Amino acid sequence: MFRLSIASAIALSIGAAAHGETFRWASTTDPQSMDPHAVSSTPVLSFLNNVYEGLVRRGKDMSVEPALATEWAPIGNGEGWRFTLRQGVVFHDGATFNADDVIFSYERASSDASDVASWFAPVSEVIKVDEYTVDFMTTDPNPIFPDSIANWMIMDSDWAAANGAKLPAKEAENFATLNANGTGAFVLAQRQPGLKTTLTPHDDWWGEAEHNITSAEFTPIQNPATAVAALLSGDVDLINPVPIQDAARLAQSDGVQVIQGIEARVIMLGFPHAAETLKYTAQAGQPNPFLDVRVRQAVAHAVNVPAILQTIMRGNAEPAWQLVSAPMRGYIDNLEERPAYDVQMAKDLLAEAGYENGFSFGLKCTNDRYLNDESVCQAVVSMLAQIGLTAELDAMPVRNYWPELRSNNMDMFLLGWSPGTFDAEHPIRFIVATDNPEKKLGSWNFGGYSSARIDELLPQIQSEIDDTKRMEMLEEVTRIYQDEVAYVPLYVQPLIWGARDTVSLTQRPDDFLILRWIRIE
Amino acid sequence: MIAFILRRVFQSVIVLLIVGLVAFSMFRFVGDPIENMLGQERTQADVDRLRTQLGLDQPFIVQYLKFLGNAAQGNFGVSYRQGRPVATILAERAPATLELAAVSGTLAVLVGIGMGVFTAIRRNGVASNVIMSLSLVGVSLPTFLIGILLIYLFSVELDLLPSFGRGDTVMVGGWSTGFLTKSGLLALILPSITLGLYQMTLIMRLVRSEMLEVLRQDYIRFARARGLPERVVNFRHALKNTLVPVITVTGLQVGSIIAFAIITETVFQWPGVGLLFINAIQFVDIPVMAAYLMLISVMFVAINLIVDLLYFAIDPRLRIDGRH
Numbered sequence: 001m002f003r004l005s006i007a008s009a010i011a012l013s014i015g016a017a018a019h020g021e022t023f024r025w026a027s028t029t030d031p032q033s034m035d036p037h038a039v040s041s042t043p044v045l046s047f048l049n050n051v052y053e054g055l056v057r058r059g060k061d062m063s064v065e066p067a068l069a070t071e072w073a074p075i076g077n078g079e080g081w082r083f084t085l086r087q088g089v090v091f092h093d094g095a096t097f098n099a100d101d102v103i104f105s106y107e108r109a110s111s112d113a114s115d116v117a118s119w120f121a122p123v124s125e126v127i128k129v130d131e132y133t134v135d136f137m138t139t140d141p142n143p144i145f146p147d148s149i150a151n152w153m154i155m156d157s158d159w160a161a162a163n164g165a166k167l168p169a170k171e172a173e174n175f176a177t178l179n180a181n182g183t184g185a186f187v188l189a190q191r192q193p194g195l196k197t198t199l200t201p202h203d204d205w206w207g208e209a210e211h212n213i214t215s216a217e218f219t220p221i222q223n224p225a226t227a228v229a230a231l232l233s234g235d236v237d238l239i240n241p242v243p244i245q246d247a248a249r250l251a252q253s254d255g256v257q258v259i260q261g262i263e264a265r266v267i268m269l270g271f272p273h274a275a276e277t278l279k280y281t282a283q284a285g286q287p288n289p290f291l292d293v294r295v296r297q298a299v300a301h302a303v304n305v306p307a308i309l310q311t312i313m314r315g316n317a318e319p320a321w322q323l324v325s326a327p328m329r330g331y332i333d334n335l336e337e338r339p340a341y342d343v344q345m346a347k348d349l350l351a352e353a354g355y356e357n358g359f360s361f362g363l364k365c366t367n368d369r370y371l372n373d374e375s376v377c378q379a380v381v382s383m384l385a386q387i388g389l390t391a392e393l394d395a396m397p398v399r400n401y402w403p404e405l406r407s408n409n410m411d412m413f414l415l416g417w418s419p420g421t422f423d424a425e426h427p428i429r430f431i432v433a434t435d436n437p438e439k440k441l442g443s444w445n446f447g448g449y450s451s452a453r454i455d456e457l458l459p460q461i462q463s464e465i466d467d468t469k470r471m472e473m474l475e476e477v478t479r480i481y482q483d484e485v486a487y488v489p490l491y492v493q494p495l496i497w498g499a500r501d502t503v504s505l506t507q508r509p510d511d512f513l514i515l516r517w518i519r520i521e
Numbered sequence: 522m523i524a525f526i527l528r529r530v531f532q533s534v535i536v537l538l539i540v541g542l543v544a545f546s547m548f549r550f551v552g553d554p555i556e557n558m559l560g561q562e563r564t565q566a567d568v569d570r571l572r573t574q575l576g577l578d579q580p581f582i583v584q585y586l587k588f589l590g591n592a593a594q595g596n597f598g599v600s601y602r603q604g605r606p607v608a609t610i611l612a613e614r615a616p617a618t619l620e621l622a623a624v625s626g627t628l629a630v631l632v633g634i635g636m637g638v639f640t641a642i643r644r645n646g647v648a649s650n651v652i653m654s655l656s657l658v659g660v661s662l663p664t665f666l667i668g669i670l671l672i673y674l675f676s677v678e679l680d681l682l683p684s685f686g687r688g689d690t691v692m693v694g695g696w697s698t699g700f701l702t703k704s705g706l707l708a709l710i711l712p713s714i715t716l717g718l719y720q721m722t723l724i725m726r727l728v729r730s731e732m733l734e735v736l737r738q739d740y741i742r743f744a745r746a747r748g749l750p751e752r753v754v755n756f757r758h759a760l761k762n763t764l765v766p767v768i769t770v771t772g773l774q775v776g777s778i779i780a781f782a783i784i785t786e787t788v789f790q791w792p793g794v795g796l797l798f799i800n801a802i803q804f805v806d807i808p809v810m811a812a813y814l815m816l817i818s819v820m821f822v823a824i825n826l827i828v829d830l831l832y833f834a835i836d837p838r839l840r841i842d843g844r845h
Contacts, residue, residue, distance in 0.1 A: 032602050032603050032604070033603070033604060038604070039560075040560035040561070040562070041560065115559065115560050116560070118560075118562035118563075119562075169604055172599055172604060173599075173603075173604045173605040173606070177603075177604055177605065193603055193605070193610075193613075194603075194614075194792060194796075194797065194800070195687075195792045196686075219685075219686060219790070220790070221685055221790045222787060222790065222796070222799070222800070223787050223788055223790065225669055225672075225788075226669075226672065226684065226685050226788060226789065226790055227685075229669070229672045229673060229676055229677050229684045229685070230676075230684040230685050230790075232676075232677045233672075233676040233677045233680060233683075233684045234680070235676070235683055235684045235685065235686075397552060398552075398556075399551065399552025399553060399554075399556060399557065399803075399804075399805050400550075400552045400553075402553065402556045403552070403553045403556065418561075420561055420562065430561070430562075437564060437565050437566070440562075440564055443562075443563075443564060443565070444561070
């Protein structure tokens with residue numbers, strides 16, 4: 001009892017109202033801006049999803065559901081999409097939401113100053129039909145357009161104009177960097193960048209409130225050990241992420257639960273498909289063995305993914321053999337079986353390709369981007385050694401990593417991909433399609449993989465309205481990149497959150513924390 | 522005297538310029554800020570445009586000169602990550618670091634001197650030996666380990682003190698202070714011990730050895746022979762004479778406390794300039810890194826200058842040399 005009273009006294013003194021409905025959470029990164037169009041990064045979009053809303057939003061199972069639009073339908077034969085807007089919605093400052101705000105937010109989000117302009121690349125024109133109807137015309141039929149704008153948030157045009165925030169400020173600050181005025185379930189009450197951000201419920205929100213939060217406080221905590229301690233001591237109610245090595249211990253602690261799921265991100269090995277020669281080790285300058293598909297297949301058979309998941313991921317991740325994870329749209333259910341872990345088969349394949357004595361090459365890897373990335377690479381190195389391949393590991397921080405890959409300074413490399421649209425088309429466009437800056441294709445295809453058939457299918461997939469036909473084409477593409485071992489997908493990265501026992505919540509694969517689903521008992 | 526000061530100021534400026542030059546030549550190796558600033562869906566054209574816009578396509582010497590030119594006018598640029606003026610961000614964060622440094626510095630000096638005197642007087646006592654042994658721990662354990670240990674003991678196990686952050690702060694003028702709220706004071710305890718522990722043990726060991734030296738001097742024996750109370754002998758005569766080197770070392774350590782607050786701030790999520798700097802490295806936020814490094818070097822240079830001037834005031838020989 002005494003201990004309890006001290007604990008509550010401290011809880012009080014930390015600035016939280018002591019009753020249960022104040023929700024305090026911590027994550028490693030502070031959202032760097034409160035402007036929903038200035039930065040396209042998970043911390044920002046996740047946080048602002050509680051404050052701003054889009055025409056559509058993602059539900060608990062990631063499916064698209066109505067938000068500020070009540071319904072939407074294709075126009076004609078795919079000339080665009082018509083959205084019917086919700087009536088009676090008010091912004092946090094009391095202004096009414098209507099079509100003008102949608103048009104304004106489109107112009108703002110698709111401007112040069114915006115970081116999310118690429119979402120609107122397919123849009124040719126946006127037309128206000130009446131106060132509550134808006135048409136988005138697209139250059140080509142676009143079946144996934146409503147999905148692709150689930151994180152596009154609507155801002156009040158008058159508020160932006162009155163505060164000089166008509167355009168997102170990227171290299172300077174403006175009013176919208178530190179203030180927000182959305183229609184979402186929570187109002188930005190206080191913003192101290194890097195310190196603390198406080199949200200309170202929006203009393204006039206159009207939806208039915210599922211949560212019982214009276215105030216929500218976010219604090220960035222960079223050091224994982226500090227975050228774990230803060231959760232254990234009850235100074236915060238939720239931390240995201242929990243370091244993998246602490247997950248089991250946390251799960252056994254009193255008063256704390258560990259919430260696990262899988263993320264959208266697939267971790268894979270990439271090959272130099274376009275390089276004539278190897279670039280690293282004593283064999284630098286010699287012909288590139290990875291050009292032979294049998295060598296790539298050998299790598300796929302040599303990597304013992306179950307062992308990696310068991311030891312390094314401590315049973316928290318799931319194996320993958322496609323570039324997207326199972327909850328994503330366009331995942332092919334019958335193509336999910338990974339090549340078996342089989343050292344002998346791998347050796348045979350190498351021998352067939354003429355490398356019975358193996359060879360050596362460089363493996364580039366990040367050490368601060370994905371969960372336990374460097375350990376995974378070390379494991380891959382030792383597994384490849386079993387079939388006679390000597391990989392020289394070079395692990396570096398991600399801020400140095402991308403420039404290296406962009407300059408083609410690698411043989412084999414590690415890559416993680418999270419599809420921004422939650423659709424299988426996304427990784428195909430960015431990491432499988434032949435690099436083509438003009439068409440904005442293959443911009444992350446560092447290995448230079450190229451398949452004429454996939455390049456031919458991609459535009460058709462992008463504009464196919466019929467879902468069955470679209471899935472058939474996606475299946476064909478998946479088969480091609482799997483058969484040719486364009487990449488060796490390893491596993492889907494886990495999501496591990498830690499929370500107090502009293503918190504009930506929903507975890508989504510996009511790693512967004514949605515406050516309106518949180519209840520504190 | 523004036524000539525001496527001018528010469529020292531001139532040397533200080535040279536040191537500052539060199540620090541800046543080295544810093545700017547190193548930024549290239551920290552990584553490419555553009556990668557962090559643009560999302561997954563950016564194109565090469567976006568990258569090139571932003572690079573030109575930020576002047577990152579120019580040689581580091583040019584970038585450095587531009588930085589100097591702007592800094593001379595009080596403009597430290599805009600943070601790449603936050604999109605806000607660096608000067609504003611630093612001003613927001615500085616109070617946290619300065620308050621933490623002040624508390625841990627005071628703690629280090631008071632406790633360090635107290636324990637130093639105690640261990641010198643009771644040279645062979647059990648308590649002295651225990652303190653001396655423990656002080657080895659303070660010198661040898663890394664700061665982050667001490668911090669984590671304190672958090673686990675006092676926050677997780679005993680549930681007495683907050684595990685992170687600064688508690689509630691109150692704005693006094695433009696200064697956010699944690700001294701005026703209970704949670705702010707509670708939050709100061711663990712970080713200030715963590716940060717000040719090294720200096721505390723350093724001062725303690727220094728005071729002890731100086732004190733032992735002084736206690737052997739003739740004038741102490743003479744004071745004792747005169748029958749002066751032990752307290753007066755120890756504190757008025759002995760301690761006073763040990764303080765000259767202690768003040769010098771303490772002065773120099775003030776800079777270290779502020780600069781090494783980086784680790785303590787990271788462990789305790791203390792929202793000061795050190796944490797800001799760590800963040801800036803992670804996101805290759807060059808304007809913030811540059812301003813922080815210049816600020817820290819200005820501080821060190823200023824402290825050294827003041828220490829030199831103090832010597833000048835204390836030591837007459839320097840003044841005579843100055844006339845040559």
